[in-house]
Amino acid sequence: MANNEQLKMLKELTDARSIPGDEKEAREVMKKWITPYADKVYNDHLGSLIAEKTGDENGPKIMVAGHLDEVGFMVTRIDDKGFVYFQTVGGWWNQVMLAQRVTVLTKKGDVTGIIGSKPPHILSAEARKKPVEIKDMFIDIGATSKEEAAEFGVKPGDSVVPYFEFTPLKNEKLLLAKAWDNRIGCAIAIEVLRRLDGEKHPNRVYGVATAQEEVGLRGAKTSAHTIEPDIGFGVDVGIAGDTPGVSAKEADSKIGDGPQIVLYDASMVSHKGLRDLVIETADKHNIPYQYTSMPGGGTDSGSIHVTASGVPTLSITIATRYIHTHAAILHQDDFEHAAQLIVEVIKQLDKDTVEQITFA
Template sequence: MTQLDDKLQMLKDLTDAKGVSGNERETRNVMKSYIEPYADEITYDRLGSLIAVKEGKADGPKVMVAGHLDEIGFMVTQITEDGFLRFQTVGGWWEQVMLAQRVTVMTRDGEVPGVIGSKPPHILPAEERKKPVKTKDMFIDVGAANKEDAESFGIRPGDSAVPVCDFTVMKNPKYLLAKAWDNRIGCAIAIDVLKALQGQSHPNTVYGVGTVQEEVGLRGAQTSTHQIQPDIGFAVDTGIPGDTPGIDKKDAKAEIGKGPQVLVYDASMISHKGLREFVTGVADQADIPYQFDSIAGGGTDSGKIHLTANGVPALSISVATRYIHTSASIIHRDDYENAVRLMVEVVKQLDEDKVNDITFG
């Protein structure tokens, strides 16, 4: 196995952690362990979002940098008499990518391995074989002989099931494979921003945030932003690249390895023009590569951040990620590191005058 440097070890710990929406405790603990040495204070909102505070100028603006802790997964809804688990999806899944995938069921007594199954195609009518299997026709097989056996494992309705995919440095070491890049990479960026500011002056107070329940409605973004009341907000998340076979450039033109994405529009918000132009100006001055992107469907935590109180100028910065909302996805290390560089340079320049100019100019 490739020897991991400190950054890669953090990425492994974050992505290997299990944290389906509504059950983010394990991921939150990992993020806390990495961000706490660089924070002046750690607090939480009452849904469980982590808020790490890095103090700069006491009366300066409040700048929020948020990644979400949760990942898509499944929730057990029923144990059949034969010991199989019926489930519902948590977050957005494409049914074609779910079958035969390994999962870990998180129970009160510990972890239980399983696999998603369905009727095999060999016994289906020819017409049915051509159609995707519906979630309602799938189940999780945990190797139980019957319902009582499954219950003896500690499984009960409400337990979450998490996809299995170990963090892997690929043959080209710039390419990193893992589950849950959406959005542990945002959590990693928030950690690294606070780390990079150690020993450096900045004209503001920075909040590195790990939000909960983004995948089911941007919920932790709403509660944590309400608690912080920031002057400027950033969601750091994943984006869609268009560099794999079959994608038309008009649908997704970004490429992994070509810099972080500056999102101009998604279904949850129109990015703040003044903030967007400020960020891209900083990137140009610092010679940091970036790509513009827009997404007609879906949204990020910025969608709730910008609507808090009287409004918060907000922007989403994303790392292009292949195969998001599946059990395994790929990022490029350069995009991650350039996203950190960009956010650090932006934070250093967000003084009161600049924030007022962005907000009211």
């Protein structure tokens, strides 16, 4: 894929607005880009997209899953003055939310708003030292009453998404966008199928974009149940530790230094046999990689690996700065190397190899 076409894909994926439970926009973009490389594209009943590509119809089933949803908000009520109150959907840190522009997605169209709170000028000195709690925030859409907000089309249950446009930085390898968590995983699933187009591979590959990961790895459960894979890869973002104030003990990955091999997280212990194969493959092909562990987070692998009688699964992640905010930064080379690594591993995953690594 030419670089400008790749950037177009990444822009369309990240600009799409899709919070958990309302993934249609991102799913349509995913469908557009992955369909040319798939034999069959379909959805599970929760809204995950599954793109199937057959190399050997009797070979093992390999699932490569990113998630469609991004952290966002949902309208819960509108007060008499037209201010909108909301519920976070997915994990937010209150310090990154205030004064940020958002878009309310209504049946009548987009409504722009900004997250507000009581101004610091009228707070006590003690109160000013504390971060504003999420429960004390609201969204100002410029309405003067509940009735006017309703005229705008805003109602409880509407999705609210951060507003941000995909932007390559001055160093063009560094890409700034909202929703890298986890449209980059979706992009990797597309790129893996693209690179396998016309290639022989001894298996059936499923490029999957799951729903509702940010609220409990839910679409990974339903899509893995649908596919019944023999091997699983969860592709997601990971923590970059290359910004000021972060010690190597806290996080030592650097953007641009290769995909992260997740040894352990709160949702799973990585499968040793699969992990060993991936590392051997990376070493053989001189593909850079980093190790990471995330005792406080999880990926879709957490659901995939406990499907049916169990699935050998590994998370491969992209070190990313400022996740779960309005905009994050990652390195384009990490995207390329993650796709290359997964493709080289898939080419080896015939029936015998899968059997060997399952019980390694």
